Amino acid sequence: xxxxxxxxxxxxxxxxxxxxxxxxxxxxxxxxxxxxxxxxxxxxxxxxxxxxxxxxxxxxxxxxxxxxxxxxxxxxxxxxxxxxxxxxxxxxxxxxxxxxxxxxxxxxxxxxxxxxxxxxxxxxxxxxxxxxxxxxxxxxxxxxxxxxxxxx
Amino acid sequence: xxxxxxxxxxxxxxxxxxxxxxxxxxxxxxxxxxxxxxxxxxxxxxxxxxxxxxxxxxxxxxxxxxxxxxxxxxxxxxxxxxxxxxxxxxxxxxxxxxxxxxxxxxxxxxxxxxxxxxxxxxxxxxxxxxxxxxxxxxxxxxxxxxxxxxxx
DNA sequence: CGTGGATTGTTTCCATGTAGACAAAATAGC
DNA sequence: GCTATTTTGTCTACATGGAAACAATCCACG
Numbered sequence: 048x049x050x051x052x053x054x055x056x057x058x059x060x061x062x063x064x065x066x067x068x069x070x071x072x073x074x075x076x077x078x079x080x081x082x083x084x085x086x087x088x089x090x091x092x093x094x095x096x097x098x099x100x101x102x103x104x105x106x107x108x109x110x111x112x113x114x115x116x117x118x119x120x121x122x123x124x125x126x127x128x129x130x131x132x133x134x135x136x137x138x139x140x141x142x143x144x145x146x147x148x149x150x151x152x153x154x155x156x157x158x159x160x161x162x163x164x165x166x167x168x169x170x171x172x173x174x175x176x177x178x179x180x181x182x183x184x185x186x187x188x189x190x191x192x193x194x195x196x197x198x199x
Numbered sequence: 200x201x202x203x204x205x206x207x208x209x210x211x212x213x214x215x216x217x218x219x220x221x222x223x224x225x226x227x228x229x230x231x232x233x234x235x236x237x238x239x240x241x242x243x244x245x246x247x248x249x250x251x252x253x254x255x256x257x258x259x260x261x262x263x264x265x266x267x268x269x270x271x272x273x274x275x276x277x278x279x280x281x282x283x284x285x286x287x288x289x290x291x292x293x294x295x296x297x298x299x300x301x302x303x304x305x306x307x308x309x310x311x312x313x314x315x316x317x318x319x320x321x322x323x324x325x326x327x328x329x330x331x332x333x334x335x336x337x338x339x340x341x342x343x344x345x346x347x348x349x350x351x
Numbered sequence: 352c353g354t355g356g357a358t359t360g361t362t363t364c365c366a367t368g369t370a371g372a373c374a375a376a377a378t379a380g381c
Numbered sequence: 382g383c384t385a386t387t388t389t390g391t392c393t394a395c396a397t398g399g400a401a402a403c404a405a406t407c408c409a410c411g
Contacts, residue, residue, distance in 0.1 A: 055265040067340035072220040188219035
């Protein structure tokens with residue numbers, strides 16, 4: 048159980064989805080940071096940039112819901128991205144409460160320069176699994192996360 | 200994509216293991232907190248109690264490694280559990296640096312009173328999946344997390 | 352039209368987890 | 382035996398994410 052724990056009985060957790068998800072996510076993210084540290088952004092922030100690349104003008108709250116990021120936290124991350132000149136804000140005429148987000152030219156360049164490494168690393172992030180197993184896992188996670196079947 | 204995000208194109212992430220793991224874990228944990236809030240402990244801390252129930256006298260660092268919790272954080276959680284009277288510490292004679300952990304009688308009662316609800320909730324935590332799919336997912340996550348095949 | 356309720360993003364405070372530094376103890380190597 | 386290195390747990394400073402409260406704005410309803 049948890050490869051590095053000889054002699055520790057964690058068998059009770061082997062059927063716990065919550066536990067296994069946490070462990071798996073931790074493992075994948077640790078690999079991310081070990082390899083892509085120089086990305087200069089957390090995976091979450093980079094995901095936001097990617098989402099804006101594909102969805103220009105998206106409202107902040109809509110993006111937060113889509114990525115399951117809380118509004119308070121999204122405000123902070125967006126603030127940081129704006130301060131870095133990667134994202135720009137615009138208040139739409141039809142809703143003075145809202146904020147629409149776009150990548151700046153610098154933001155677009157930032158994403159273009161790093162996207163390849165980001166996804167290449169993700170593709171190689173599960174050497175424990177065969178390609179077939181990985182695809183199966185992705186499919187099940189999509190279903191669990193509610194991402195399956197929706198199209199833009 | 201992410202059921203609640205009509206009109207947002209997140210298709211680029213549908214093959215991202217890191218993203219899907221984070222989303223899934225978030226979803227499962229949100230369900231945990233919504234249902235088992237009165238558990239009075241984070242899932243992680245409860246997991247520690249369960250692990251100690253099954254592994255009495257385990258060394259703190261060994262437990263931290265097994266559960267992929269950083270030493271600094273483990274020290275804090277254990278401190279809190281000790282302060283609550285759920286866990287006791289003992290310095291072993293053969294290594295004065297180390298600390299062995301055990302459940303107190305209160306700790307054991309705490310676990311016994313809540314374990315059923317904890318795992319029952321976990322068993323019901325993925326209504327999006329069939330039983331078969333859930334078993335497949337568990338198997339793949341065990342493989343990914345490196346928990347497969349090891350026995351006490 | 353006016354009011355109550357809902358929505359949107361922000362801020363502050365809090366909780367949780369980590370990096371790095373440290374001291375004490377144990378181990379490895381000569 | 383001695384010294385350098387590693388291990389173990391703790392503490393501090395920091396980072397990250399969330400809850401709650403709030404103001405501004407929008408919407409629903411009478």
